[in-house]
Amino acid sequence: EIVLTQSPATLSLSPGEKATLSCRASQSISNYLAWYQQKPGQAPRLLIYDTSNRATGIPARFSGSGSGTDFTLTISSLEPEDFAVYYCQQRSNWPHTFGGGTKVEIK
Amino acid sequence: QVQLVQSGAEVKKPGASVKVSCKTSGYTFTSYGIGWVRQAPGQGLEWMGWISTYNGNTNHAQNLQGRVTMTTDTSTRTAYMELRSLRSDDTAVYYCARLGSYYDHWGQGTLVTVSS
Numbered sequence: 329e330i331v332l333t334q335s336p337a338t339l340s341l342s343p344g345e346k347a348t349l350s351c352r353a354s355q356s357i358s359n360y361l362a363w364y365q366q367k368p369g370q371a372p373r374l375l376i377y378d379t380s381n382r383a384t385g386i387p388a389r390f391s392g393s394g395s396g397t398d399f400t401l402t403i404s405s406l407e408p409e410d411f412a413v414y415y416c417q418q419r420s421n422w423p424h425t426f427g428g429g430t431k432v433e434i435k
Numbered sequence: 436q437v438q439l440v441q442s443g444a445e446v447k448k449p450g451a452s453v454k455v456s457c458k459t460s461g462y463t464f465t466s467y468g469i470g471w472v473r474q475a476p477g478q479g480l481e482w483m484g485w486i487s488t489y490n491g492n493t494n495h496a497q498n499l500q501g502r503v504t505m506t507t508d509t510s511t512r513t514a515y516m517e518l519r520s521l522r523s524d525d526t527a528v529y530y531c532a533r534l535g536s537y538y539d540h541w542g543q544g545t546l547v548t549v550s551s
Contacts, residue, residue, distance in 0.1 A: 329497070371542065372472075372480065372532075372538070374537055374539045377536060377537045415480055417480075417538070422494045423494070424470065426472075426482060427479075428479045429479045429480070
């Protein structure tokens, strides 16, 4: 099973600041990585797929990069609605594992 | 628009079974798989498994083997997830999600509480 490790666990930032979230895979997953956003009481929402492609309706301030085992989600300038938990997920191999999540909280 | 609507909250005793439904609309049902993901209180997302709505093929998480069954009814565009021999650590919100390449549309979640 591919293990995804996200860091940091919590990121404390102010609105307008840049957020950089990391996801590391235990073995190469090529570019088969997605990022999801989850707010309290809501289902996750797909943000980024295949490492760097924004899903429908996702603002351009969200971007993804990486390949192989190291991946990054960047939020260029945090809006109030971006404070949430972010998960990475791989589809390279079954099972489709998720990372443990990074909480982006207001500083 | 694409919608996945799940059945309501359940309370079960240890050892019982639960069956959660996921009714879909707004797209061609057999063109996308359905995945199941759960989230224990205050915890992260745990992938449970996937079913092909085209041919019924499945793939489950190893730790659920033997306890989980995923099925679909193409006539009603509905997917089902049954979990047996429930334990207290199965208490979680259970989500269904449409799988194209990734899980791009999600149900609202079903809270399953296992308590004596």
